[in-house]
């Protein structure tokens with residue numbers, strides 16, 4: 537299977553049940569939307585890591601290469617105006633490293649990232 541097609545399939549199988557096929561999530565149920573904002577995480581190194589440290593991805597138990605591909609696909613598909621000028625695609629090596637470096641308090645890390653982005657004038661809803 538072509539890697540892009542596989543990444544899309546992985547998203548549909550492992551992520552869309554909660555985050556929606558269109559990436560809009562269910563903010564009222566605590567599932568953040570990706571559309572038009574997920575790219576902002578890439579402004580911070582810890583934000584880049586965080587996108588690969590979320591529970592939904594780890595529990596899908598994909599290979600590092602597939603995890604890197606599905607998160608890259610998700611960003612390309614949903615970032616919209618939050619897309620960085622130059623997207624550096626995730627590598628399997630990064631996926632492996634970020635998983636190993638996962639903070640014990642992932643929600644605390646998320647709050648720190650939101651606060652740092654807010655200080656740059658960026659709100660994640």
Ligand code: HEC
Pocket residue numbers: 547550551552553554555566567568569586587588590591592593596606607610646660
């Ligand atoms: C069982 C439901 C569920 C599944 C399946 C799931 N997620 Fe999530 N995801 C959540 C919830 C709830 C949150 C918010 C709380 C948290 O971070 O745990 C979240 C947060 C995220 C975030 C952080 C977004 C932000 O704005 O903070 C990313 C990135 C993410 N998920 C990616 C994925 C990917 C990629 C997959 C598939 C491999 C996936 N999720 C599968 C429920 C899910």
